Amino acid sequence: MGRGRVQLKRIENKISRQVTFSKRRTGLLKKAHEISVLCDADVALIVFSTKGKLFEYSTHSSMDAILERYERYSYAEKLLTAPEAETHGNWTLESSKLRTKIEVLEKNIRHYVGEDLEPLNLRELQSIEQQLDSALKRVRTKKNQVMHVSISELHKKERVLQEQNNALSKKLKENEKSNEQLNAGFPLSHRQVAPPPPPPPPTQTPHLVPLAIGSNRPFYGGSVIRQDDSARAHTISAGMMPPWLLRHINE
Template sequence: MGRGRVQLKRIENKISRQVTFSKRRTGLLKKAHEISVLCDADVALIVFSTKGKLFEYATHSSMETILERYERYSYAEKLLTAPETETQASWTLESSKLKAKIEVLEKNIRHYDGEDLEQLNLRELQNVEQQLETALKRIRTKKNQLMHESISELHKKERALQERNNSLSKKLKENEKTSEQQIPMLHLPQHPPQPYPCSVPSFANTSGPFIGAAMREEESVQVQPVSTTMMPLWMIRHINQ
């Protein structure tokens, strides 16, 4: 005897309803996957249970991409079919579109924080993991770039300080050398000025009443003998006369 056609109505038994939901949900996800592979179509499937639990399926392109594509095409189609006077309807549609984007972004944020991961299948978990790895690579690349720039700036400052230190050392050595050259000149001995040598004329051949006084004066004054060669020429002529 063949299987009879099941009447489509709500199953009153809670346990039977839950079992039927699990079986039909698995079959529905399987059919969605088959049609996406056989027909090369983008398929997005969203199911909410009676308890509000989310079950979803998407092809290789993510669920967000398919939803944005759907909203874009449906919005454009409604704008073409709707009259120009229905501006309120267009604003309502735009509002619902923005709300859907906000819900998708909030869900992604929860997934990135490690929350609500029980609802994701293996492919979706791999997608989240890949996105996190890509974000970590970008963060590490930016961090390494900032570190290299900081190290390069420190090297430049080090070279500038080294050049300044060398310049100051050079100036200090030049100042020390100049000081050493000036110190011997300050300590040179200062000799007192020597008296100009002169010769005293002899009064031996002088005649007159002043011979004795001149001789006594010559004996009382001690004069160092000076060679006649040290006398000026005019004095020698005067004595010879």
């Protein structure tokens, strides 16, 4: 004979009930994980024990996101099925939920900035500290990434400027070398040479040179005296000559 259907009912034995709860809870969490992986589904599982202890499971998305999605869908279904008389009450309930959520968020913000910490117990303070530590680690990680990116960009700019400087230096040297070769191909007369200084002016006082004997072309100051000035030069120098020389010149 096959086994009959077992009737489900509360286990009266406390120990057996606790053992069954532990086994079935583990199996339930395992099945939730399997269906989320095999079917790519968003699964959220919440279990409270008889003592009020919480056991939960959610997929890669957070539990809050799944619950918010559930509330949106359930509220949309209620709007479609509920009469108009209940619509106003639903909106009132939704607004009260939103106000409560805003108050909780504002309270958390005050706690994060170090305000209104007196009513918190040790466990709540430790939770806030862990959240701040994790947020600080994320901020530091992001800051280090931004710093590394900025430093790499500065290094790139430095390399570009160095390459431009080297190119300009090379071009300047090439220009100097080409100028030297161009000047070397021209003769000295075509080069840019400074003109020599002008000669000093001649002295204004001429000197007398004795007349050459037997010559009718007297000299004055190193130059030939003209014919019209020969008589005057002969008269000037006659008084300075001896008589025998004058007789010889007149003959």
